[in-house]
Amino acid sequence: MRYFADILPGETFTLGPREITEADSLRFCQEFDRLPIHLDPAHARQSIYGELIASGLHTLSLTASIVVDGFLKHTSMTGASGMEQVRWHRPVTLPNQLSVKVTILSTSPPQPGKAFGVISCKLETTDCKTQLVMSAIVNYLLGAGE
Numbered sequence: 386m387r388y389f390a391d392i393l394p395g396e397t398f399t400l401g402p403r404e405i406t407e408a409d410s411l412r413f414c415q416e417f418d419r420l421p422i423h424l425d426p427a428h429a430r431q432s433i434y435g436e437l438i439a440s441g442l443h444t445l446s447l448t449a450s451i452v453v454d455g456f457l458k459h460t461s462m463t464g465a466s467g468m469e470q471v472r473w474h475r476p477v478t479l480p481n482q483l484s485v486k487v488t489i490l491s492t493s494p495p496q497p498g499k500a501f502g503v504i505s506c507k508l509e510t511t512d513c514k515t516q517l518v519m520s521a522i523v524n525y526l527l528g529a530g531e
Contacts, residue, residue, distance in 0.1 A: 387460045388530030389502035394489050400455030401484030402513070403447055405439055410479050413443040438476035444483070444519050445471065448510045451485045452523075461528030463501050471521040475512075482513040490522065501526040 414423040418440035421428035429437045477483070486509040493503040503524050510519040 387527075389461065389492070389495065389504070389527040390530055392460070392489055392492060392504050392527065394491050396489040397486065398456070399484055399486045401451050402482035403451050403484075405443070405447060405477065405479065405481050405483060407437060407479040410437065410439045410443060413446070414440050418442050434476050437479055439479060439481070441473045441519070444473065444477050444510060445521070447483055448485050448508055448519060448521070451483065451510075452487060452506075452508060455485075456487060457525065460525075461501075461530065462525050463528055464526045466503060466524045466526060468524075469522045471519070473519050474517045477512060477518050483510055483518070484515075485510050495529045501528050503527075 411424065414420070420440070422432045422434060422438060423429075423440050424437075426437055429435070488507040488509070490505040490507055492505070495502045504527055505522060505524050508519075508521045508523060509517055512518050
């Protein structure tokens with residue numbers, strides 16, 4: 386278990402890959418993002434993308450899942466206080482595999498009366514060709530420890 390004090394600015398690691406198939410994308414989009422470019426192959430062929438692409442929301446969700454499974458579930462994370470600068474740099478074609486590079490940008494120690502500190506992380510999601518597809522900055526709350 387890693388606590389707030391165990392996390393250092395400048396630390397970098399890559400997590401994944403995690404597969405995303407056309408079936409995965411269709412299931413997600415049927416429920417959460419019913420745009421035709423994500424669901425209708427004929428419509429997608431006529432779009433600027435020329436094929437079905439994953440929803441950006443699905444990419445964001447998979448990014449979060451990869452970070453939780455590969456990093457946060459092994460820490461004292463108690464929540465998050467915000468996400469900023471979310472950018473989709475290019476569409477995720479299907480099928481694909483996503484990986485996430487996590488860079489610890491900064492840490493803010495626990496404030497008086499608080500049992501957690503804040504770590505600010507840059508998340509950079511890449512596809513199977515190592516092309517940047519999404520990035521974001523997230524502030525995670527980590528327990529100060531024992």
